[in-house]
Amino acid sequence: MAELDPAEQIKELSSTLESIEAVLDLDAKRTEIEQLREQSADPELWSDQENAQKVTRRLSFLESEITRVEGIRSRIDDIGVLFELAAAEDDAETLAEARRELEALRKDVSELEVRTLLSGPYDERExxxxxxxxxxxxxxxxxxxxxxxxxxxxxxxxxxxxxxxxxxxxxxxxxxxxxxxxxxxxxxxxxxxxxxxxxxxxxxxxxxxxxxxxxxxxxxxxxxxxxxxxxxxxxxxxxxxxxxxxxxxxxxxxxxxxxxxxxxxxxxxxxxxxxxxxxxxxxxxxxxxxxxxxxxxxxxxxxxxxxxxxxxxxxxxxxxxxxxxxxxxxxxxxxxxxxxxxxxxxxxxxxxxxxxxxxxxxxxxxxxxxxxxxx
The missing domain is CATH 3.30.70.1660 (Alpha-Beta Plaits)
Known part of the structure; x- marks a missing residue:
């Protein structure tokens, strides 16, 4: 079976990421982040150490999740330029680098997709x-x-x-x-x-x-x-x-x-x-x-x-x-x-x-x- 054109593979990855972003509901997560930041700025929060740690752990998790998705989106946007550059300059080294990055992106998107499957009643728990x-x-x-x-x-x-x-x-x-x-x-x-x-x-x-x-x-x-x-x-x-x-x-x-x-x-x-x-x-x-x-x-x-x-x-x-x-x-x-x-x-x-x-x-x-x- 012939390998898909890089542009088609990038388009496919972008579409998969859009589906993941919809399931993860990033806007709701950004709203929750703002609320948690307000709570963590309240000095009274630390009167209850256990709850304070729970709030800061949740905040850290959501921030890293948003950063992770946005980072993958940015890399998908950039990789097309890398393939175009390799083709324009007929540069084998840049082409090899672009292919390695495409493979890494495929793996990262697949791992992120797994997160959308965690929807059981207790899956969010420690x-x-x-x-x-x-x-x-x-x-x-x-x-x-x-x-x-x-x-x-x-x-x-x-x-x-x-x-x-x-x-x-x-x-x-x-x-x-x-x-x-x-x-x-x-x-x-x-x-x-x-x-x-x-x-x-x-x-x-x-x-x-x-x-x-x-x-x-x-x-x-x-x-x-x-x-x-x-x-x-x-x-x-x-x-x-x-x-x-x-x-x-x-x-x-x-x-x-x-x-x-x-x-x-x-x-x-x-x-x-x-x-x-x-x-x-x-x-x-x-x-x-x-x-x-x-x-x-x-x-x-x-x-x-x-x-x-x-x-x-x-x-x-x-x-x-x-x-x-x-x-x-x-x-x-x-x-x-x-x-x-x-x-x-x-x-x-x-x-x-x-x-x-x-x-x-x-x-x-x-x-x-x-x-x-x-x-």
Whole structure:
């Protein structure tokens, strides 16, 4: 199939960007930016630190989103001139530069298009991520810590603030579990496809015979609760334990029993927090984590009920969702979307946007098919 003329490709990209701009409703975002700027200029805002941080994060997000769209629009307007210049001067080097920029623009527009698919009821929320070691012993604990680093590096690459609420260290190496929050608008919408079992195959660094080991870790992603959410929790259904926070190898972090573990007896959900110095603060944070997990459970139950009414199976799309193979070859492959790369070190260093974008498209397509079947 013959390649489209550059002018046609530029026209196509421009048209796609117009559709994206319409869906994102940039005028509404500019209006919201002005309102948020007024709020952030009010000295009284900082009397409520949590709300002030929420306002400034939202403002920063909207400003960067507008800048991103306007930057792509400007590049699309400029690239035609670059192709004309290359043709006028018969300059192979300028032509090659123009083609590279066109390819980069195509990628950037595609990534921006994914943002328009984040339209779920909780997609705009911040994300609460929990990772738990599963089968594989010490290798699974090490793998859990590798995954924690991967997500924290991904957030860092995007400038998303994170806060670790709890880390339970394993005896020999790695961690048994961890919970952290990604404090950015749409973090839940971006990360919800990461929910499921992540499988690692490698030569175990903990095996003195250097045998190949398969280990598993489970990733759970839920939206952070907001004041508008109604989650009733009966205090009599909670078991609350306090204990001393610990670091690697059992070393005490705090000298007092300030860490808090809450067990929700009806569901068996267990949450912990140890990042704060105060037991009261840890308890408040642990309760917010519990509320988030109960909110997600409620959403899943409602989804299962609707599926049953439609005569569908309500099986979770979680379970095993990605394989990371470091031996005998290098590969990371998503089981559902088929996205694959041999650059395992980049993935483990947080370069997972290609997987995340494909997951968003896959989930949206799946939801669309369900809606059509219901209709």
């Amino acid at each position: 994300a609460l991520v929990s990772i738990n070691a599963q089968a594989g012993g010490v290798d699974a604990a090490d793998w859990t810590q590798m995954l924690q680093r991967m997500y924290l590096r991904w957030a860092e690459r995007h400038g998303y603030p994170t806060e670790i609420y709890e880390t339970s260290y394993a005896e020999e190496a790695g961690i048994k579990s961890t919970t952290f929050v990604v404090k950015a608008p749409y973090a839940y919408g971006l990360l919800r496809g990461e929910h499921g079992t992540h499988r690692l195959v490698r030569i175990s660094p903990f095996d003195n015979q250097s045998r190949r080991q398969t280990s598993f870790a489970g990733v759970d992603v839920v939206p952070v609760v907001e004041q508008s959410d109604h989650i009733e929790i009966d205090e009599s259904e909670l078991r609350i334990d306090v204990y001393r926070s610990s670091g690697p190898g059992g070393q005490g972090v705090n000298t007092t029993d300030s860490a808090v573990r809450i067990t929700h007896l009806p569901t068996g959900i267990v949450v912990s927090c140890q990042n704060e110095r105060s037991q009261l603060q840890n308890r408040a944070t642990a309760m917010s984590v519990l509320q988030a997990k109960l909110l997600e459970r409620k959403r899943q139950e409602e989804e299962a009920e609707l599926a049953a009414l439609r005569g569908e199976s309500a099986g979770a799309w979680g379970t095993q969702m990605r394989n990371y193979v470091l031996h005998p070859y290098q590969s990371v492959k998503d089981v559902r979307t088929g996205v694959e790369t041999g650059n395992t070190s980049a993935v483990l260093d947080g370069e997972i946007d290609e997987f995340i974008d494909a997951e968003i498209r896959w989930l949206r397509s799946r939801e669309r098919d369900q809606q059509q079947a219901a209709g």
